[in-house]
Amino acid sequence: MRKRITLLIDALINAVLGGLLLMFPFVSNFLGVPQTNTSFYPNILGGVLAGVAVALVIEALKKEKSRFTGLGLIGAVSINLCGGIVLTFWLLFGNLVLPLQGSVFLWTLAGILLVINVFELIFQIGSTKSSGGRD
Numbered sequence: 001m002r003k004r005i006t007l008l009i010d011a012l013i014n015a016v017l018g019g020l021l022l023m024f025p026f027v028s029n030f031l032g033v034p035q036t037n038t039s040f041y042p043n044i045l046g047g048v049l050a051g052v053a054v055a056l057v058i059e060a061l062k063k064e065k066s067r068f069t070g071l072g073l074i075g076a077v078s079i080n081l082c083g084g085i086v087l088t089f090w091l092l093f094g095n096l097v098l099p100l101q102g103s104v105f106l107w108t109l110a111g112i113l114l115v116i117n118v119f120e121l122i123f124q125i126g127s128t129k130s131s132g133g134r135d
Contacts, residue, residue, distance in 0.1 A: 011056035021046030032102025073124040084113035
């Protein structure tokens, strides 16, 4: 049950981020994030994150003997960790000129990615131990 809830929380985070990126550049001023000369790449990333969210929901809601699988915890950790590391490097070393709300939003996002990764790893390690490594 904890695994299911964690996957659904992660799916919600990805869906919100995907939705925001799909609405780029309309929300960029509100969020205080850097502008680009095209919304192509942010929109494509939004579509990818929306797909990740769907895969997480499929995995969270699948039945025991379902033929369909989604994105498991370790896959979610991999995606969140890579995204969080890239975002943190940009925040630390990218010489971004951001308004306060942009800094708060992006550092909060980096923190959320770290926290969800910690929970996902804890649940994965716990489920692996309880299932004898078969999960």
